[in-house]
Amino acid sequence: MNICVFLSAADLDDRYTRPAREFAELLGKGGHTLVWGGSESGLMRVVADGVQEAGGRLMGVSVDFLAAKARAVTAPDEMVIAKDLAERKALLLKKADAVVIMVGGTGTLDEATEILELKKHGKTTMPVVLLNSAGFYDGLKEQFRRMEDEGFLPIPLTDLVFFAEEPVGAVAYLEESQGVE
Secondary structure (H helix, E strand, C coil), rough: EEEEEECCCCCCCCCHHHHHHHHHHHHHHHCEEEEEEEECHHHHHHHHHHHCCCCCCCEEEHHHHHHHHHCCCCCCEEEEECCCCHHHHHHHHHCCCCCECCCCCCCHHHHHHHHHHHHHCCCCCCCEEEHHHHHHHHHHHHHHHHHHHCCCCCHHHHHEEEECCCHHHHHHHHHHCCCCC
């Protein structure tokens, strides 16, 4: 399965890097491909290293103004450079069978809301997981519940996104949703 991960390129505390490494190891050992923003920095690097070390494949999509920070890859791994952030998001989603939203800043939030909006309108049926490492997304989770309770979501929240507290739950949900044994 090609699993797109939206996440930070910042260097972060162990409470975020530990679950990211665990998630990456599960992806690699499962024979999955990581589809990610292509950066050699921070949490993006942690996940890419973990997937590669565990035997998974990398498919990166960087953007022109960040190309100098892109990971150098060789076959069978792949790196594409998009002209702008909009093209990058479109390419990431086009290459993906599923999406996992990990900890991140405004860029990650932008990517997350785009996939959720596409899913809400029936433009994609791919599974979306929000990995809530160290309770990072507790506030967002509460906001989504309020949106649902007050009628802002036309579909049930459970049809839109799966909330996982641990990496093993995220990967299990994805594999089950795609019929992977």
